[in-house]
Amino acid sequence: MAPFRVMKVLRRANELSAQGLDVVHMEVGEPDFPTPAPIIRAGARALSAGQLKYTDARGLGTLREAIARYYQTDYGLDIDERRIFVTVGGSGALLLTTALLMDPGDNLLMSDPGYPCNRHFMTAFASSSQLVPTTAENRFHLTPQQVTENWNPRTRGVLLASPANPTGNVMADSAMHQLMKVVSAHDGYLVSDEIYHGLVYEPRGGGVHSGDLKYSALHADPNAFVVNSFSKYFGMTGWRLGWLIAPLDAADDLEKLAQNLFICPPTLSQHAAVAAFSAPAREIMERQREEFRRRRDYLVPALRDIGFDIHDMPDGAFYVYAGIPEGYKDSEPFTEWLLEEHHVAVTPGTDFGRHLANRKVRFSYAQPLPRLSMAVDRLSQAMRGQ
Numbered sequence: 610m611a612p613f614r615v616m617k618v619l620r621r622a623n624e625l626s627a628q629g630l631d632v633v634h635m636e637v638g639e640p641d642f643p644t645p646a647p648i649i650r651a652g653a654r655a656l657s658a659g660q661l662k663y664t665d666a667r668g669l670g671t672l673r674e675a676i677a678r679y680y681q682t683d684y685g686l687d688i689d690e691r692r693i694f695v696t697v698g699g700s701g702a703l704l705l706t707t708a709l710l711m712d713p714g715d716n717l718l719m720s721d722p723g724y725p726c727n728r729h730f731m732t733a734f735a736s737s738s739q740l741v742p743t744t745a746e747n748r749f750h751l752t753p754q755q756v757t758e759n760w761n762p763r764t765r766g767v768l769l770a771s772p773a774n775p776t777g778n779v780m781a782d783s784a785m786h787q788l789m790k791v792v793s794a795h796d797g798y799l800v801s802d803e804i805y806h807g808l809v810y811e812p813r814g815g816g817v818h819s820g821d822l823k824y825s826a827l828h829a830d831p832n833a834f835v836v837n838s839f840s841k842y843f844g845m846t847g848w849r850l851g852w853l854i855a856p857l858d859a860a861d862d863l864e865k866l867a868q869n870l871f872i873c874p875p876t877l878s879q880h881a882a883v884a885a886f887s888a889p890a891r892e893i894m895e896r897q898r899e900e901f902r903r904r905r906d907y908l909v910p911a912l913r914d915i916g917f918d919i920h921d922m923p924d925g926a927f928y929v930y931a932g933i934p935e936g937y938k939d940s941e942p943f944t945e946w947l948l949e950e951h952h953v954a955v956t957p958g959t960d961f962g963r964h965l966a967n968r969k970v971r972f973s974y975a976q977p978l979p980r981l982s983m984a985v986d987r988l989s990q991a992m993r994g995q
């Protein structure tokens with residue numbers, strides 16, 4: 610299994626910080642904001658009340674009800690609670706889905722570039738990811754034609770993420786529908802990673818932006834496996850909580866897997882997460898979303914000005930996937946140089962696949978604007994050879 614390179618960059622960046630250097634962290638994939646106070650208070654109440662025993666393997670009933678209500682209010686979808694599994698982060702949901710769907714030798718189609726751990730989950734179950742190179746013209750998403758061309762007898766389905774990591778791009782609703790048609794024509798599964806939902810900055814057809822209903826793969830395919838998380842929009846990375854929505858006929862098998870692999874998701878985090886859907890918490894998250902938009906709007910033109918190649922404005926998440934300026938080394942030595950000499954930590958494209966990976970880097974803008982501006986100054990000096 611390949612390493613998760615961003616964690617290596619993070620470790621080195623932390624070493625440099627420990628030596629007293631002021632490193633700007635643009636490698637991290639987590640919001641810089643603290644967990645919203647209403648969630649922390651709910652967690653503290655649960656802690657004082659000693660609510661710390663195992664829960665149902667599928668998660669607390671109250672939390673699963675709150676998730677079902679969220680799908681009603683935010684997506685206009687009625688989800689049977691028996692289909693909802695609270696998990697250890699979106700990672701737990703991806704692990705359960707992989708364990709359920711993949712037999713040794715099977716493969717799942719994925720975009721290259723894409724989130725690295727998905728490939729590695731496949732490896733853990735002796736199955737594989739079939740990485741399909743995507744293009745900037747398709748906003749680095751798989752197309753229905755590519756799915757058809759790359760499907761083979763051992764393909765079980767397609768995994769997609771929207772907004773995606775590392776690109777931040779959203780797949781258009783119509784494209785998702787087309788893709789789903791191809792997948793179901795092959796009798797395959799659609800696995801949709803929606804963990805950056807809520808962090809979308811562009812209005813688009815079908816309306817994923819605030820104020821409108823959000824769009825889920827469940828609109829295209831009610832039998833899709835949908836992965837979501839409290840980590841990103843809800844600001845709860847370290848609480849390790851996410852969820853999976855699965856077809857009802859998969860629920861019994863998933864429950865057995867969840868019981869055996871995890872016993873249950875973390876109890877304290879589950880009590881806290883019930884408050885994540887409250888109006889005061891949502892208000893905080895919406896303000897943070899606006900702040901992320903401001904940062905994106907600052908960073909993308911600033912990076913373009915100093916020579917980074919960014920094909921389109923990313924729609925969401927908090928990432929910019931950029932081509933490194935002409936004349937520079939491959940992305941790994943390039944990011945090492947930026948970190949060691951200029952103290953800006955950035956993730957090399959090689960973390961996300963093979964296609965053009967040597968020429969790409971990912972910037973995370975989960976940092977306050979003054980820090981981003983400091984990073985841009987340092988990068989600009991670096992590019993001018995100072």
Ligand SMILES: Cc1ncc(COP(=O)(O)O)c(C=O)c1O
Binds near residue numbers: 697698701839846
């Ligand atoms: C696309 C994607 N999926 C899943 C995850 C897993 O996150 P978590 O387990 O914290 O929910 C991440 C984390 O960065 C991600 O970027």
